[in-house]
Amino acid sequence: MNSIKKVKLYITLSFIAFQASPISAQNVKTKDIPIEIEINTKITYQTIHNFGASDAWSTQFVGKYWPESSRKEIAKLLFSTGNKVDGSPEGIGLTAWRFNIGAGSADQGKESSINDVWRQSECFLNEDQTYNWNKQEGQQWFLKAAKEFGVKTFIGFVNSPPIYYTENQKAWSGNGTRSNLLKTNYKTYADFLSEVVKGIHEKTGIMLDYISPFNEPQWEWECCKQEGSPWANDEIFQVVKAINTSFEANHISSQIELTEAAKINYLYTISDKPHRGNQIDYFFNKASKGYVGDLKSVAKKVAGHSYFTTWDSNTLINTRKSLSDKLDQTGLEYWMTEYCILEDNSEIKGGGRDLGIDAALYVAKVIHSDLVFANASAWHWWLAISPYDYKDGLIYIDKNTYGGRFYESKMLWALGHYSRFIKPGMKRVASRRMDGVSQAETISEVLHSVYQSDDELVIVFVNQLHKDKTVKLSGLPKDYIISGVYLTNNEAHFNLKKMNTSRIIENIPLPKRSLVTCILKKNKS
Numbered sequence: 001m002n003s004i005k006k007v008k009l010y011i012t013l014s015f016i017a018f019q020a021s022p023i024s025a026q027n028v029k030t031k032d033i034p035i036e037i038e039i040n041t042k043i044t045y046q047t048i049h050n051f052g053a054s055d056a057w058s059t060q061f062v063g064k065y066w067p068e069s070s071r072k073e074i075a076k077l078l079f080s081t082g083n084k085v086d087g088s089p090e091g092i093g094l095t096a097w098r099f100n101i102g103a104g105s106a107d108q109g110k111e112s113s114i115n116d117v118w119r120q121s122e123c124f125l126n127e128d129q130t131y132n133w134n135k136q137e138g139q140q141w142f143l144k145a146a147k148e149f150g151v152k153t154f155i156g157f158v159n160s161p162p163i164y165y166t167e168n169q170k171a172w173s174g175n176g177t178r179s180n181l182l183k184t185n186y187k188t189y190a191d192f193l194s195e196v197v198k199g200i201h202e203k204t205g206i207m208l209d210y211i212s213p214f215n216e217p218q219w220e221w222e223c224c225k226q227e228g229s230p231w232a233n234d235e236i237f238q239v240v241k242a243i244n245t246s247f248e249a250n251h252i253s254s255q256i257e258l259t260e261a262a263k264i265n266y267l268y269t270i271s272d273k274p275h276r277g278n279q280i281d282y283f284f285n286k287a288s289k290g291y292v293g294d295l296k297s298v299a300k301k302v303a304g305h306s307y308f309t310t311w312d313s314n315t316l317i318n319t320r321k322s323l324s325d326k327l328d329q330t331g332l333e334y335w336m337t338e339y340c341i342l343e344d345n346s347e348i349k350g351g352g353r354d355l356g357i358d359a360a361l362y363v364a365k366v367i368h369s370d371l372v373f374a375n376a377s378a379w380h381w382w383l384a385i386s387p388y389d390y391k392d393g394l395i396y397i398d399k400n401t402y403g404g405r406f407y408e409s410k411m412l413w414a415l416g417h418y419s420r421f422i423k424p425g426m427k428r429v430a431s432r433r434m435d436g437v438s439q440a441e442t443i444s445e446v447l448h449s450v451y452q453s454d455d456e457l458v459i460v461f462v463n464q465l466h467k468d469k470t471v472k473l474s475g476l477p478k479d480y481i482i483s484g485v486y487l488t489n490n491e492a493h494f495n496l497k498k499m500n501t502s503r504i505i506e507n508i509p510l511p512k513r514s515l516v517t518c519i520l521k522k523n524k525s
Contacts, residue, residue: 048428050152051380052379054099054338058385062142077092091416097143133203140203165181191250212337218263230276233275240256267326301332310345313444365447367414381411417517425453461517472507485518487515489513496517
């Protein structure tokens with residue numbers, strides 16, 4: 001065998017089992033013992049429905065004004081399930097897309113008092129109460145692109161009711177304590193949502209599967225950073241009844257998504273919001289005066305956002321376990337419907353773009369925790385496309401209305417380790433480390449989670465350590481072989497990079513500060 005072939009063989013084998021090179025007494029002495037992970041496919045947890053992101057707010061410009069070539073490349077990164085020549089994914093294959101139903105601040109311009117035009121939104125509704133379905137054109141372009149790439153689940157979400165229906169004729173709250181929607185317009189708002197569902201379907205052929213009418217109702221949403229409205233639970237209750245009536249009258253199949261809680265603890269505790277917290281009990285306990293669980297149009301799930309509950313490790317784990325325990329009493333699903341790195345803590349800060357692996361690993365830890373401890377059936381990122389100097393984007397762009405450069409972040413590919421391979425309908429299955437290390441200890445080092453379909457297992461590993469580790473799998477069903485291993489690390493071109501591997505399942509190396517997804521399939525030969 002010539003020297004070139006020997007090098008290629010070594011690279012291939014080294015991704016299956018660690019090899020010290022060169023071997024020395026020091027290397028042998030410090031060689032890590034593999035972490036054994038036992039998998040039990042007979043014990044299953046939640047069904048995974050989708051992974052998604054939202055179109056707020058940049059798609060209004062990118063989808064309308066940017067060159068078509070740029071739009072298509074961005075859409076490919078978000079939605080494609082195709083592969084490059086080397087077998088690596090060309091996109092992260094999102095399976096859900098969130099469409100921001102605007103309130104009309106962009107139609108007001110400067111009078112909206114929202115000075116950042118990138119955070120203003122058009123509204124399909126005109127002041128004379130007619131509709132213009134050519135509005136939100138850029139967002140509709142991405143909506144259709146998502147469908148063309150095969151996305152199946154679409155959610156329309158509202159930050160503020162239309163400005164024509166609000167108390168102060170603005171898309172933000174003038175008081176911060178109650179809904180900005182006039183009580184006399186509850187039915188009008190409900191009918192607006194019915195018209196939006198029908199109008200988008202007629203214009204694009206896409207039926208919105210869910211409508212989320214209340215975004216983060218716990219916050220005050222006062223002047224003037226973006227569109228928004230606070231909502232008390234009793235206000236939500238009245239509006240949900242009106243929407244349900246309107247949906248039934250208009251034969252709308254979309255379901256109402258509740259409750260988009262600003263923090264997940266608002267779902268199961270009153271916390272510091274006595275009239276806006278404890279939302280699971282308020283809306284889904286039959287003894288509650290706000291019970292809506294029997295309404296035809298209300299989805300049998302709750303939605304929450306992972307903000308401000310990711311630090312420290314005890315908070316990260318315990319808030320999610322508490323939510324899961326509460327949901328076990330109800331039979332409801334949980335969808336995590338919005339997250340980006342917002343809070344500042346001793347590990348990471350929200351300010352400043354980070355295209356590298358540090359932010360990606362933090363995001364992966366949150367995804368892992370939401371799926372494993374909260375049993376989330378869906379996981380959605382906030383801004384798919386961001387122009388900001390903040391850790392809020394999967395793809396970053398120049399803040400230029402008519403075109404510019406775009407930049408892939410490692411956060412994009414971190415989400416892709418889950419969204420690209422964990423297909424809708426897969427179930428999370430039981431797995432555990434056999435070294436007795438506690439969850440509180442492992443949450444900041446090597447993470448793993450396992451998902452199963454009829455003939456496939458997907459294992460996602462996250463190595464947060466500054467050193468290489470190895471894992472050894474046990475308990476696997478017979479006749480499974482490795483069909484693909486994908487790596488993301490801090491190197492520029494290692495973004496879901498498909499690695500050359502043997503089909504035999506042996507020790508799996510996890511390079512330092514990396515994500516590794518391993519796909520196992522039944523051997524049908």
